[in-house]
Amino acid sequence: MAEHPPYPVGLRLTGRRVVVLGGGQVAQRRLPALIKAGADVHLVSPEATPSVEAMADAGEITWHRRPYAEGDLADAWYALIATSDPDANTAASAEAEAHRVWCVRSDDADRATAWTPATGHSEGVTVAVLTTDARGRDPRHTAAVRDAVVEGLRDGTLVAPHFRTRTAGVALVGGGPGDPDLITVRGRRLLAEADVVIADRLGPRDLLAELPPHVEVIDAAKIPYGRYMAQEAINNALVEHAKQGKSVVRLKGGDPYVFGRGMEELHALTEAGIPCTVVPGISSSISVPGAAGIPVTHRGVAHEFTVVSGHVAPDDERSLVDWPSLAKLTGTLVILMGVDKIGRIAETLVAHGKSPDTPVALVQEGTTSSQRRVDATLATVAETVVAEDVKPPAVIVVGDVVAVGPDGTAA
Numbered sequence: 009m010a011e012h013p014p015y016p017v018g019l020r021l022t023g024r025r026v027v028v029l030g031g032g033q034v035a036q037r038r039l040p041a042l043i044k045a046g047a048d049v050h051l052v053s054p055e056a057t058p059s060v061e062a063m064a065d066a067g068e069i070t071w072h073r074r075p076y077a078e079g080d081l082a083d084a085w086y087a088l089i090a091t092s093d094p095d096a097n098t099a100a101s102a103e104a105e106a107h108r109v110w111c112v113r114s115d116d117a118d119r120a121t122a123w124t125p126a127t128g129h130s131e132g133v134t135v136a137v138l139t140t141d142a143r144g145r146d147p148r149h150t151a152a153v154r155d156a157v158v159e160g161l162r163d164g165t166l167v168a169p170h171f172r173t174r175t176a177g178v179a180l181v182g183g184g185p186g187d188p189d190l191i192t193v194r195g196r197r198l199l200a201e202a203d204v205v206i207a208d209r210l211g212p213r214d215l216l217a218e219l220p221p222h223v224e225v226i227d228a229a230k231i232p233y234g235r236y237m238a239q240e241a242i243n244n245a246l247v248e249h250a251k252q253g254k255s256v257v258r259l260k261g262g263d264p265y266v267f268g269r270g271m272e273e274l275h276a277l278t279e280a281g282i283p284c285t286v287v288p289g290i291s292s293s294i295s296v297p298g299a300a301g302i303p304v305t306h307r308g309v310a311h312e313f314t315v316v317s318g319h320v321a322p323d324d325e326r327s328l329v330d331w332p333s334l335a336k337l338t339g340t341l342v343i344l345m346g347v348d349k350i351g352r353i354a355e356t357l358v359a360h361g362k363s364p365d366t367p368v369a370l371v372q373e374g375t376t377s378s379q380r381r382v383d384a385t386l387a388t389v390a391e392t393v394v395a396e397d398v399k400p401p402a403v404i405v406v407g408d409v410v411a412v413g414p415d416g417t418a419a
């Protein structure tokens with residue numbers, strides 16, 4: 009049998025009788041996929057693991073609490089033989105052969121008429137890998153091939169464009185704080201499939217260098233905006249490229265909806281009738297402090313964290329931030345876009361009751377190779393920013409979590 013490779017096929021088992029003999033670890037591993045395939049699964053076994061028992065209790069399989077008996081496989085379309093009794097396995101295998109039921113044997117693959125492939129799934133595709141080498145089966149290699157293909161499809165390093173289902177449109181992708189490894193798997197795959205990428209200055213710029221030459225990469229900051237506002241010009245560029253039937257990725261820093269104007273772009277696209285998906289991203293507000301060793305919450309230190317924009321000063325009438333109330337909170341304050349205004353912000357917080365000794369950390373270009381952390385207090389932060397020449401982009405953290413060391417104690 010080993011001289012010929014197995015013939016791969018996808019069984020459509022919906023409503024069809026599948027018999028599983030043995031309720032141990034093998035059944036536990038295989039049953040979920042049979043249930044997912046809609047099979048009418050009958051388990052024959054005196055015992056079962058708690059997980060298998062739970063599947064029976066939930067009505068996902070029918071459990072016959074007894075050992076295998078001649079005739080169990082008569083009406084089956086497919087069988088999995090995995091009891092701990094070699095005689096029962098051999099007898100069941102002979103019955104399967106007699107009734108022409110394709111049958112997997114966990115104890116003796118060479119005597120089985122079917123092999124279970126190593127399987128994985130990615131976006132509507134099932135990857136099934138079988139060893140066909142007559143010199144011997146190597147299940148770990150087979151699983152490693154499966155993992156490599158599935159991972160590659162998920163993270164976009166294995167590019168397999170859609171031809172029939174691929175639709176033009178825009179994906180607003182949160183690219184994370186900057187480290188190219190911190191984009192989501194979905195974001196990376198969409199990026200790998202894009203015809204056009206409109207990218208912000210913040211975010212994983214290194215990923216752009218990996219794109220194939222036919223991909224048009226547009227720097228959002230350089231889109232000419234003539235009589236339009238910059239954001240309108242970006243919206244128009246998204247709409248125009250999508251209207252040409254292209255797959256467009258709008259690559260944004262952090263998360264599209266955290267001070268990212270993601271909803272404005274979504275509105276513009278919806279208005280123009282362009283399909284749009286939004287892919288969340290890891291926001292710098294949490295990840296950048298974390299990358300510098302600062303947890304935004306810590307048990308016994310902070311039970312809340314508040315993320316605010318510091319792009320307008322507290323006394324500016326355009327500010328929507330209630331700084332006096334923030335000064336009264338005991339938790340962590342995370343300020344984005346606040347480097348220029350941090351002196352006025354610190355003054356306001358102190359004026360409304362926050363201690364001038366409250367620790368402050370500024371984390372510049374977090375998660376990138378240029379990351380640096382500068383520490384101060386509310387009393388000293390204004391002069392520290394100047395003395396240390398802290399530049400945007402930086403995340404500013406105010407609160408006692410800044411002093412929590414790696415040993416878990418507040419310094």
Ligand SMILES: C[S@@+](CC[C@H](N)C(=O)[O-])C[C@H]1O[C@@H](n2cnc3c(N)ncnc32)[C@H](O)[C@@H]1O
Nearest residue numbers: 262263266268291292344345373374401402403
């Ligand atoms: C327009 S907001 C965009 C925030 C983004 N949508 C997010 O969720 O992270 C830009 C601000 O995010 C912060 N920021 C983003 N990436 C950063 C990074 N890698 N290091 C430090 N600050 C960063 C800075 O405060 C910067 O001024």
